[in-house]
Amino acid sequence: MPLLHLSTWPEVEAYLNTSKGMIIPIGSTEQHGPMGLIGTDALCAEAIAKGVGEATHALVAPTISVGMALHHTAFPGTISLRPSTLILVIRDYLVSLVRAGFQRFFFINGHGGNIATVKAAFAETYAVLADLQVPDADQVRCELANWFMCSSVMQLARELYGDREGSHATPSEVAVTQFLYPEAIKRVPLNPEVNTGHAIYGATDFRRRYPDGRMGADSSLASPEHGQQFYEQAVQELSDRYRQFLQAD
């Protein structure tokens, strides 16, 4: 029973007698260049979270599919929350769940742009839980686990793609979606020239610097087979990390 959505409340009640942990996948809905899927970050986070859930018998929450992607909003199809909104969303999720007895929240994240806001949300939420005097508020712990920053994943990406991995619409994340959704593999020619190395500011500036949306990445290197490897590495490494998170003093 790894999926909250496919569980009943008495099952959750029983689960809470065995574990206080929950896995929450968080992604983004944003452009990923000419061949990367708009759902890439959510799809990867969701699949890996389910894998980790199965491996560790942990309950997996529904995916937060729309994250902080304001800098991508000059490309059609991107949807973004404001940071201030995402903080409230995470606060609401956690207040609901902590009141029910959950205490360990392991966010599996598929999008670099979420990191700052999610960390800010954790800090805000700890304070809110204390303010509201929710029982055992001081036992609550949140961890942010970015699958694409797993050491095994990064090493594999280096081996397979070297510096053509880039940092957005990367072949590694595209590969995972090809593994997960082979029916949605896109075949489009990519400009071999791709910008890289610019800092990220606002949406207009981003599109000016990265006209097709990719940041230094050669998405065309991706393959479903690579995707399976990335997926398996990430699931294994994050499963270990989740177990440690639960057991930590």
Added chain:
Amino acid sequence: MPLLHLSTWPEVEAYLNTSKGMIIPIGSTEQHGPMGLIGTDALCAEAIAKGVGEATHALVAPTISVGMALHHTAFPGTISLRPSTLILVIRDYLVSLVRAGFQRFFFINGHGGNIATVKAAFAETYAVLADLQVPDADQVRCELANWFMCSSVMQLARELYGDREGSHATPSEVAVTQFLYPEAIKRVPLNPEVNTGHAIYGATDFRRRYPDGRMGADSSLASPEHGQQFYEQAVQELSDRYRQFLQAD
């Protein structure tokens, strides 16, 4: 290409040349009694939205899986946004999408508790779009389509279940999830006595009145076959309605 998540931004750009419409499924993550799935409202909305998307060639956004379910939060596993948060979420979705050129938003909703807040969010968002002077802000239209209130669906539920349909954890919605996720069909005995008819106030009061979470519903009447019928009726009726929505003057 009905799914935004499986599309690329150039595909969305091309789509916008043919249609300004988007379907947004919205559900809830909340207790549905001893045998209903916690994800019922999101799973139904999502599946029906995809069905409508296929039938009408409309783009379908990722599902808003967590809605306004504060009155269910005394049961573990429920996650709810505050109404004030959900208003901001919908505002952020629509501001992103309207700036990209979308103008017709068809929300397929699986949860009665969302209705008030979503309507409030539409009003708030129209004003925000006008405030921000987003181009063509006055062309934006949002429609809320509750699949469970389709006349064909309600008639079928009456025929199949009479007044044992109830109003929460209904056999009709349970049936749809059984059709969609046969691996997650729960077999548990239900108390034949089930409360009904109380107004909904806060979470503690709700659980006091509806101890196992059901409101007047005999969820055990559900079957996957019924679920398929409901699904097909809803897809057909809402596909017609979506087409009219797009064509309306």
Added chain:
Amino acid sequence: MPLLHLSTWPEVEAYLNTSKGMIIPIGSTEQHGPMGLIGTDALCAEAIAKGVGEATHALVAPTISVGMALHHTAFPGTISLRPSTLILVIRDYLVSLVRAGFQRFFFINGHGGNIATVKAAFAETYAVLADLQVPDADQVRCELANWFMCSSVMQLARELYGDREGSHATPSEVAVTQFLYPEAIKRVPLNPEVNTGHAIYGATDFRRRYPDGRMGADSSLASPEHGQQFYEQAVQELSDRYRQFLQAD
């Protein structure tokens, strides 16, 4: 002593020993076509609330005169709160009153556009009261009673006006204001052609569809005598409903 505004705090203290109930009229300040008063919704709700207060010995709060009327703001004289603001206003009212010992809030509403936001506000407030651990927070109940949707009122409107009742600047609501404020009866020619049946989106769109502000209504059918009938029906029906609300288990 039905009016909070004409009471002293020791009188309120004494009242609380006999009843936990309060009636809160809520209206709107918005255009009502060429002959309907801008205050129509507030004036009707206020007068009917006072009538119910007298009939039931209930305390009546000051009227919330400005509600959610964003879609009318393209006509001069309309004042609207944002839904997000109105939620905060209702939250503040109720937190003040619940801390003082009130537990049953009967909102008598004169404006359809308020319904969604007021319901959202109720949900938000129940959660806030629980968060703040206000004593007896779980005993608090709010009910929204729309006078214009009373069955006796709707039946009378059908009898008197048929489908010329329409849905905004209706002869029934105009009649009530004529009964209440005969000095402010307006005599202006109305275009016999009036639009009807369009969904409501933003303010600019609304004015485009309903150029003089009326929605399918022939306000000219109103008379003070009709108004008195509507007023009396509404007071009687809502008085009964308020008594049931107080006595409900």
Added chain:
Amino acid sequence: MPLLHLSTWPEVEAYLNTSKGMIIPIGSTEQHGPMGLIGTDALCAEAIAKGVGEATHALVAPTISVGMALHHTAFPGTISLRPSTLILVIRDYLVSLVRAGFQRFFFINGHGGNIATVKAAFAETYAVLADLQVPDADQVRCELANWFMCSSVMQLARELYGDREGSHATPSEVAVTQFLYPEAIKRVPLNPEVNTGHAIYGATDFRRRYPDGRMGADSSLASPEHGQQFYEQAVQELSDRYRQFLQAD
């Protein structure tokens, strides 16, 4: 036609051709000691505003009946907005009205506790109007006129009551309500000892210092005849001030 609520939108449109001014009464709903009415501040502001409206042919908005009275909330019957809420309310009022063409807002205020928040709201609103690029935003001016601080009123209070005027539940404001609502004159014995001179902090502290709610005031000195005098002085002085406000460069 001084009352917005008794006007139609075409009348407002016509009014705007002659004046950009609007009078907005603002009061409070709060304890006023054992014999002062809970609505005192709203009732006085409303009546005086109507008087000024008649004298100057100015349009008068519906009264903001609930203001910033947090320090009175330990007495039952008090309703208060948070300062942060009241700022949003005033912002929403003014954004609606400025978009329609109004530019001069004359707030007639009945409650000292509103002053700080209302001034903060003016500052916030000027910035919001500029942010939203509302046409002629830089022409908008708000003035806060506290009727109880009119020089003529203060002089009369000194003459009639000396230092028994006090600063809350004052005989002058009680007198005005007696003039306006003779049917609601309360006859209760007052403790001749009444505290005075303490600074105002939170609600619990306030009630501790001022056990019956009065601040240094002998409300029993009030009479309807005095009330009429205060009313007439205030109307005259504020009518002059409103005219100057409109004509100011």
Added chain:
Amino acid sequence: MPLLHLSTWPEVEAYLNTSKGMIIPIGSTEQHGPMGLIGTDALCAEAIAKGVGEATHALVAPTISVGMALHHTAFPGTISLRPSTLILVIRDYLVSLVRAGFQRFFFINGHGGNIATVKAAFAETYAVLADLQVPDADQVRCELANWFMCSSVMQLARELYGDREGSHATPSEVAVTQFLYPEAIKRVPLNPEVNTGHAIYGATDFRRRYPDGRMGADSSLASPEHGQQFYEQAVQELSDRYRQFLQAD
């Protein structure tokens, strides 16, 4: 040890055994005419607060350097918080400090434009502290002390400058900064004609009325020697007032 910033937490813990008081300087970062420093209000408040801290052995918090200066934002270099933001800032400061045991907050303010918002923030914060059930919330008291409104300061300004003191970029505040920062004395010719007497509305309007930023003030009359006098008067008067504030019943 008057400065919080130069203290350690064990020192603060020890201090709390002797006093619950804290001094919080608050200023503004805003234009002060052609020769007044942009930091004038913050610099004066900070220095005087330190002086009071030394004289009374009170702990002095870091200066809130940016306040409510929206009406000055049409001049470059001005930074302003919205009133709604400043309310949250003060709320956050006080919630942190009250939880640690502080109960008496003496704000030494250098900017008239802060007064309304700071007072609103006090009211909001008392309610928040009560909401959160912070221990001893009802013992918390905040006082706003405007150094420029000290009677000794105002008298000295009258003696030295008469009506050329004005009300913004005054020679008295400029003098204090000259005393504190002699290296930053500006020598620029001032237009002897300076506007005065206009009410303050929005930023554009302010600059139109006060083209060089001064309000009726002849800043050129300032001297470092005057500044020392003002500084010493303010420190002495506010030290007395702080002691009374601490000792008040």
Added chain:
Amino acid sequence: MPLLHLSTWPEVEAYLNTSKGMIIPIGSTEQHGPMGLIGTDALCAEAIAKGVGEATHALVAPTISVGMALHHTAFPGTISLRPSTLILVIRDYLVSLVRAGFQRFFFINGHGGNIATVKAAFAETYAVLADLQVPDADQVRCELANWFMCSSVMQLARELYGDREGSHATPSEVAVTQFLYPEAIKRVPLNPEVNTGHAIYGATDFRRRYPDGRMGADSSLASPEHGQQFYEQAVQELSDRYRQFLQAD
């Protein structure tokens, strides 16, 4: 003229003709163990920012002295903003400054706990500036420069302290404050055992894990001479980085 606070608005106007850049120091007011100053993070950021301002002729804003330190609030003397508040503060700063013509904001930060929230604030602000259609909004760039993460600083800390540098109340930051404020050097015995390596969650948890407030740091290794070295390294490295920031395409 590196300090905004010691400048006049005409000087700022002239500066804007030569540069669009501003340096904004941001620190924190939080416990730094038994011998570290509560103001450490603000004092270091402020001094280094002034140094960079002098070296590069850049204007330096007043220090944001209170940042995101919620996890330190179980120690007395700590003051923290909520992340949601700090986002608004930074938004307000930047909206003020961008409207005046500034476009390059270089935040010199002294506190690791600020990083996530400040980055979130940048994202939020870019979107707000675009929403408000502030001229040249798309030219605005913000950079976050953490002085303690300068490579030269980290290398020096490694050389001087090895792994006794730790991560909070580090000898390097204490040393800088000793250099800046020799009068405030604290001599207290430190427990040689100090915890390290725990993740950071809420405030109560933090104090439980780090009872004297230090995280793995031997603050006693600090000396004013070291502090001068750190200061000079940081100023040099950040001055170079600021120049590059201004010149970047």
